[in-house]
Amino acid sequence: MAHGTDVCVVFAAGEYYPGARIEVPRGAFVVAADGGLDHARALGVVPDVIVGDFDSVRGPVPGVAGESAAAAGGGRVPRTIALPALKDDPDLLSALKVGWAAGGRTFHIHGALGGRIDHTIANIQLLAQVAAHGGIAYLYGDGDVVTAISDGALTFPAGRVVPGRMVSVFSHADESRGVSETGLKYELRDASMRNTQVVGVSNEFLAGVEARIAVADGTLTVTFPQEAGEPLVERFHAFHGDLGPLDTEVSPLLNAAAR
Template sequence: MTDDCVIFGAGEYYDTPTVPDGAFVVAADGGLDHVRALGLVPDVVVGDFDSLQGRRPDSDARTIALPPTKDDPDMLSALKIGWGAGFRRFHIWGGLGGRMDHTIANIQLMGLLARHGATGFLHGDDTVITAICDGELAFPAQPVQCSGRMVSVFSLSDVSLGVNESGLKYELHDGTLTNTMALGLSNEFRDGTAASISVTKGTLIVTFPIEAGMPSVSHCHDFTGDIGQLDTTISALLVRE
């Protein structure tokens, strides 16, 4: 049994998704079309199905139908389902591309996971986007084909303190990043050199090439709380007095 929850969204699919054996699979709305194309059987299907091209899923224990006028996007509902099943590492396919607002929302959701001690990886066009809060991403020594490929670091929180970028072309030690500066844009891996990106206090968004492999994740402290309960109700913001 793997520790991974794999979520399929309705965005762009640049590569063929990889699904570890035994992974917990959640299809978020139109992501069900891609799950079916891969011949997979999802553990849970969730959404209002406004982006689904194929037939609607059967109404059974594996399907959670949501109202279209809801507060949580389908991707957050999928993450909450995975979280409720006990998973803390998420791989999301189809979470990038397509509508720009969805892409931004999904990047924000990586920050939500990070702030509760979990890790999410958004898979895109040979690029992965993740977030780290009060912790470190450690990458193994990079092969030649990864050398020179871009890795970028941004502060999602207002301020990120104690930022370190070690083993990269441009090294940063005990730096401070804010969410209105782009100092961490376009760094590079070095051939044969292990690298790490860490932050003492704050949340970073990190983009890196798929060739770098998945980094190991560690944290400065334990985290409490969760990302919230699954909400299947109509948005309270639509209630009129």
């Protein structure tokens, strides 16, 4: 990654909450997904890349419809990737692919929770896609964070969260094995969870205790309060592959259905 870090910040086009803490770490690679450009611009952030079909952006897009690069502000020229409206990938996945290709493996995504429920569900699924390739992504909402971990563990240091604040764990995989939750009010050790069961909701942080959530084989979706901070991520084996190339067309099956 040109910025010397594996951190990528993505501005999506969805809900942004009053008073939300949005941080762009120094040196992070920044991608604006379609209407996320409006939110980045409002915060005074100039993205490294702007990507999308630009059906939700309201302000000018550098390099699109005759707009000059200076429209981005700040004097820096972002790269603009214009995609067709008819394609399989949502704009957020395109943004993640751009970030991954630039070296990003830790993604902080704003504007991807709330609003349309179908978009929220899709964005949570994207967390699992990133986790399955050894990365980690965080969706920030109204004081809460959603992430996913595959064959690994998340450790939250003690003392960051008021005791009683909730953390919930769900199996994204059909079955997740070797699930452990330690340092929380309700503990699990070497359990199995299925994506048709709800057994990990509304656990609680404890005072002065480090909390750890682990899965030996499978993928977990985890929600936690933003004040818990970014957990320490442990992976139990090497991961391979990537998120794939940018998608620019509709798959043949969907094309056949459209006809």
